[in-house]
Amino acid sequence: MARHVARPDPRAHWLLLLLGLAALLAALSFNGLVANVSGGSGPAGGPAEPAPRQITTGGPVLRLDGPTPAARRLPPRTVALTFDDGPDPRWTPQILDVLRRHHAHATFFVVGARVDEHPELVRRILAEGHEIGSHTFTHADLGSVPTWRLGTELSWTRNAVAGATGREVTLLRLPFSSTTPTLTGPQYRALREAAGSGHVAVLADRDARDWQRPGVPAIVRAASPQGGAGAVVLLHDGGGDRSQTVAALDQLLSRLDGEDYRFTTVSAGIGAPSSMPPAGGGARSSGTVLRWAQAGAAGLASAMNLLLGTALVLGVARLVVQVVCAQLHVRRVRRPRRRLPEVREPVSVIVPAYNEAANIAATVRSLVASSYPALEVIVVDDGSSDGTADIVERLGLRGVRVIRQANAGKPAALNTGIRAARAGLLVLVDGDTVFQPDTVYRLVQGFADPTVGAISGNTKVANRRRMLGTWQHLEYVIGFNLDRRMYDVLECMPTIPGAIGAFRREVLLAVGGVPADTLAEDTDLTMKVLRAGWRVVYEEGAIAWTEAPSSLRQLWRQRYRWCYGTMQAMWKHRHALREPGAGGKLGRRGLPYLTVFQVVLPLAAPAVDVFALYGLLFLPWSALVLAWGGLLLLQGFTAAYALRLDRERYGPLWALPFQQFVYRQVMYLVVVQSVVTAVVGNRLRWQRMARTGEAAALVGVQGRAPY
Incomplete structure (x- = not known):
């Protein structure tokens, strides 16, 4: 039939729909990126060429912003305990409690996405006299990502910390890095690139390998310096079950305290000024916006999960009702009819x-x-x-x-x-x-x-x-x-x-x-x-x-x-x-x-x-x-x-x-x-x-x- 009604003007809502769906995909992808943060210090990929020899044989604290790399070591009987992959709402508070009981200070290399999730823990770390460094925003292997991704990972982490604490971070530990001799060529090049934005690289003298959960005695042995030497010790406060780390930390501090070791931050250990200067207003604002965006993306993902679950439940319920009613309808049709007259009018x-x-x-x-x-x-x-x-x-x-x-x-x-x-x-x-x-x-x-x-x-x-x-x-x-x-x-x-x-x-x-x-x-x-x-x-x-x-x-x-x-x-x-x-x-x-x-x-x-x-x-x-x-x-x-x-x-x-x-x-x-x-x-x-x-x-x- 031809009902003549005016056709609507060309619509812009398809463009808005496409933009909305693109924004939804971007938000979900952002959430997927930050929600799938891994942990540990194991190798991220296959074998790679080593870093230059002068780096792999030097100290764990590296300044790479000059023409000649400069490496520093900690003095004797000085331990800088470092913790990667946090903050974690379960394990970081327990580790802070152990440190406080032993009057020890440490350096926490935080993942930016987790900083946005738990800013109160980062503020507690600073309030108790500890130091904070960057461990990238998503625990990415910076040795295998493009330059734009490297810069994004570092700047987002800086902004996240600035938004949570009002401070900048300059210390950097690469994910999947460990002691100086294990540093690879791609990781070294990533550290040189990061040095251009003011980052100081921190590796380790002792890798406790606690992320493998080898047992408390093994962690204590791996983390203990030998012969009174100073050391940067690599441990973890996030990325998995860290109960062995908490127990081993208590034993390690008790043992080394009896050997007259002092426990300090990386910067204080090498006699450097604070690595956390006050952040500018722009960095703090960017960090706040980033935290809101991450929270919004997480909420959106949760809403989508709820929507999918609801749709699935409704779909199954609809099917059940349809099948039950269809069976009832079939029985009604097959049941002999009441004595009603045949319709022939x-x-x-x-x-x-x-x-x-x-x-x-x-x-x-x-x-x-x-x-x-x-x-x-x-x-x-x-x-x-x-x-x-x-x-x-x-x-x-x-x-x-x-x-x-x-x-x-x-x-x-x-x-x-x-x-x-x-x-x-x-x-x-x-x-x-x-x-x-x-x-x-x-x-x-x-x-x-x-x-x-x-x-x-x-x-x-x-x-x-x-x-x-x-x-x-x-x-x-x-x-x-x-x-x-x-x-x-x-x-x-x-x-x-x-x-x-x-x-x-x-x-x-x-x-x-x-x-x-x-x-x-x-x-x-x-x-x-x-x-x-x-x-x-x-x-x-x-x-x-x-x-x-x-x-x-x-x-x-x-x-x-x-x-x-x-x-x-x-x-x-x-x-x-x-x-x-x-x-x-x-x-x-x-x-x-x-x-x-x-x-x-x-x-x-x-x-x-x-x-x-x-x-x-x-x-x-x-x-x-x-x-x-x-x-x-x-x-x-x-x-x-x-x-x-x-x-x-x-x-x-x-x-x-x-x-x-x-x-x-x-x-x-x-x-x-x-x-x-x-x-x-x-x-x-x-x-x-x-x-x-x-x-x-x-x-x-x-x-x-x-x-």
């Missing part, structure tokens, strides 16, 4: 048609070939320009009337047919739909129950040989018809499809005919019937074959109209929430279901896809494959069950995995577009689908399945 079939030349002959012939004994067919030509009415008249079929009217839209055409109909039972059929011979008979038998006001038939996709048609076939069987069984059991059917639906004439007249103020007139009409107190049921055996869109562009236009019109109808009938009877069941069962599964969750789907991309970058692939495979298997079981209920072949199941990469995205983008259209107040025009006649050619007038 006259039926009027109303076919609204606008430019349906491709299909109208097949549609009318299939209706005339019906096995139902008392049938009239009324074709309402709504101002077609392709000779639709002429085609029907030339058929010369008995019991077929043609009514011509100026183009006024599908609801107006249906109402014209309703007024002209002679029978008390009306079947409304789209102009591209082909019935089986027993369809009308099966469809109207439910009217033997006087409480039933309308009946939905079973719509099937005829042109399903191509991939797009197969996807729509699966959607019709899984989504539409499985849902209709559930709606039937819960007595809240929100939509009788325009392709096949039966109504009592008195019901249509009582509700004012087919409404014209929404684009989903079938949904709007069905909701009106429910709110009028009538039951709406589903007859799975009444099958209608319809032509589905054959291109993504046509699919988009059709589903855009459907989705926008459904939201219009939901808003129009929102007051059903407070009503008793059938209207209340619609309001408290049907409308919430539609809101959650046809609006809210599809709106969240783009973010879920971004989260999946984030998972490819930062999560174990085995876990992703397992999760995706599990969800696909669940969908496969659902699809197979739905196909079995509809007596369909299982062959189309092969297309289900591919549906996740194109079709699903089109469907949720349709919802996004529809919501934006509704929010900004634009109106959508009718968006008629171009017909090819493929369905009629495939099905034929006998309604055979297209296989």
Whole structure:
């Protein structure tokens, strides 16, 4: 039908959506970068060439900003205890407590991301007289990263410490570095690069290797200097279980204290001034912003996890409800009917048609070939320009009337047919739909129950040989018809499809005919019937074959109209929430279901896809494959069950995995577009689908399945 409504202006919201998704991916990636911080001092990669000999044989404190490297050692009986990979909320306080009991000071090489997570621990470290150095922002191997990443790691760590403490850090220990002799060439070059920004490198004389957790005695032995020599000792206060480190530290301090060792910071140990000058206002502000960004990214990741968990729970709950209701529906259908009379009273079939030349002959012939004994067919030509009415008249079929009217839209055409109909039972059929011979008979038998006001038939996709048609076939069987069984059991059917639906004439007249103020007139009409107190049921055996869109562009236009019109109808009938009877069941069962599964969750789907991309970058692939495979298997079981209920072949199941990469995205983008259209107040025009006649050619007038 051709409802002429002004088309909205070109939209900028797609650009905003893309920018929003890019920002979401950036935030999640930032969180993934800082949340996967590792620990330890083991090798980060394979063997590499060593650093220059004058460096590997020198002291552990290196000044590399001049033309000649300068190395310093600690004087005899002086120990600079250093701790990497913190601060850690569990182990750092315990280590600080041990140091305080022994009146010892130390140097903590902190990871910038953990500083942002626990700034109070960094402030405590300084308040108790200890020194802070940089261990990069994400514990990155600076010997293997590009120069821009190296500079970012160092500047972010400086800003993080400045934001937490108001101080700068100049000491630097590379992650995965240890004693001076083990320094590699790439690590040395990274230290030379860092020296350009004022960093002083600190390695170690003694590596306790406590990150391997070799046992307390082994840690104490490895950390103890020999022969009264001074030493920088490498330990860890983060990055894993550090219980052995805490116990070994207490023993080490007691032993070395008895040997007249003094425990100091690295800077004090070599007689250098403080390594932590006051930070400028810019660094402090940048550090604060960085901490907020990290907290926001972590919160966003948590929210995404909650969203995914909620969506999964809702999806499983929906499946359970669908399966239970489907089983109840099957039992109801198979249960012998109560002694109700066979319905054989006259039926009027109303076919609204606008430019349906491709299909109208097949549609009318299939209706005339019906096995139902008392049938009239009324074709309402709504101002077609392709000779639709002429085609029907030339058929010369008995019991077929043609009514011509100026183009006024599908609801107006249906109402014209309703007024002209002679029978008390009306079947409304789209102009591209082909019935089986027993369809009308099966469809109207439910009217033997006087409480039933309308009946939905079973719509099937005829042109399903191509991939797009197969996807729509699966959607019709899984989504539409499985849902209709559930709606039937819960007595809240929100939509009788325009392709096949039966109504009592008195019901249509009582509700004012087919409404014209929404684009989903079938949904709007069905909701009106429910709110009028009538039951709406589903007859799975009444099958209608319809032509589905054959291109993504046509699919988009059709589903855009459907989705926008459904939201219009939901808003129009929102007051059903407070009503008793059938209207209340619609309001408290049907409308919430539609809101959650046809609006809210599809709106969240783009973010879920971004989260999946984030998972490819930062999560174990085995876990992703397992999760995706599990969800696909669940969908496969659902699809197979739905196909079995509809007596369909299982062959189309092969297309289900591919549906996740194109079709699903089109469907949720349709919802996004529809919501934006509704929010900004634009109106959508009718968006008629171009017909090819493929369905009629495939099905034929006998309604055979297209296989």
